[in-house]
Amino acid sequence: MSADPIQREDPIQRGDPILRGDPILRVDHVTLRFGGLVANADVSLDVARGELLGLIGPNGAGKSTLFNLISGTYRPTEGRILFQGRDITGLPAPERCRRGIARTFQVPRSFDSMNVVENVIVGGFVRHAGAAAARRAALETLDFVGLADRAEAVAGELTPPEKRRLEVARALATGPALLLLDEVLTGLTPSEAKAGVELIRRVAERGVTVIMVEHVMEVVMPLVDRAVVLHLGRVLAQGHPTEVVRHEGVITAYLGERHRAA
Incomplete structure (x- = not known):
């Protein structure tokens, strides 16, 4: 069944009519090699429309590399990526x-010599001529993220939390249609993270599908619908957060013995 068309004038909502139930993103046996280094190895995952997916794992697990593959910074050595079919x-x-992938x-990466609204206008030109x-x-959009009162401020003068909101x-x-959030909560105080x-x-x-990379497990796990754990460039586990944190391989490779005892 087709959803109602989304109006392009709304900068928050998805750009195209969609079919509910079909995966918006499919990563199909993707491998990326840099010479002899394998950054991602045979990664496969589907992301449902409207899902809020957490991508977690230790440093060097390949999370940001996978973001770069999805967003187009890198092209996979093997495999394919499908978006909206x-x-x-x-x-x-x-x-x-x-086509609807933002990150x-x-x-x-703000344009520090420009003001805040000019930074966001750069993104707006993707949809508005x-x-x-x-x-x-x-x-x-600035009103939506809570930066309306900083619209005319120079971007370089923003605090770190404000700069993260500006990125969003x-x-x-x-x-x-798909938003990739790379550690947008890292380094924030508890109130800022909340x-x-x-x-x-x-x-x-608003209907935007979200994939987020984050290291603060206590923040991510209650937030996401599903978690995917990467380790050494491979998918180690995926599923509901309560299942993932009990996975023996995840405890050993990422969470540690203290988590097992808890």
């Missing part, structure tokens, strides 16, 4: 963005 394996990152980065429409979308805002302004969790929930409530 179409093979996007060979498409460059800008085209994937136009943030571990280290925020005119400057006025892109600015309107940018201001609406610029990504949302592109009108994504506000970040609330923002992610509100994004998901």
Whole structure:
């Protein structure tokens, strides 16, 4: 059954009509090699439309590399990636963005000499040809993420938590169907992390599919619908968070003996 068409003018909502129940993203036996180094090895996973998926694992597990493969920074050595039912394996990152994939980065990449709204307008131009429409979308998005009062501030003057929200805002302004969040809660105080969790929930409530990489297990596990654990570039486990944290391999490779005792 087809969902109602989403209006392009809403910068938060998904850009295209969708079929509920079909996976929005399929990573199909993907491997990435850098010479003799295997960064991701035979990774396969499906992401349901509207799902909030947590991608977790120790440092060096291949999480950010997988984000780079999905967003188009890298092209897999083997395997394929399908988005909205179409093979996007060979498409460059800008085209994937136009089709509805947006992302943030571990280290925020703001244009520090530009003001906040101008940073978000950059994302708005993906969906809006005119400057006025892109600015309107940018201001609406800043209001959504809680940065409306900082619209005219120079981006370089923002605090670290504000810069992370700015990254989210610029990504949302592109009108994504799929949003990749790379450690947007890392380094935040408990109150800041709580506000970040609330923002992610509100994004998901708008129908945007979210995949998030995060190291703070106590924050991620209650938030996500499903968790995928990577270890040494491979999928070690996936399932409901309560199942994943009891997986023997996950405890051994990632959580540690203290978790087993708890």
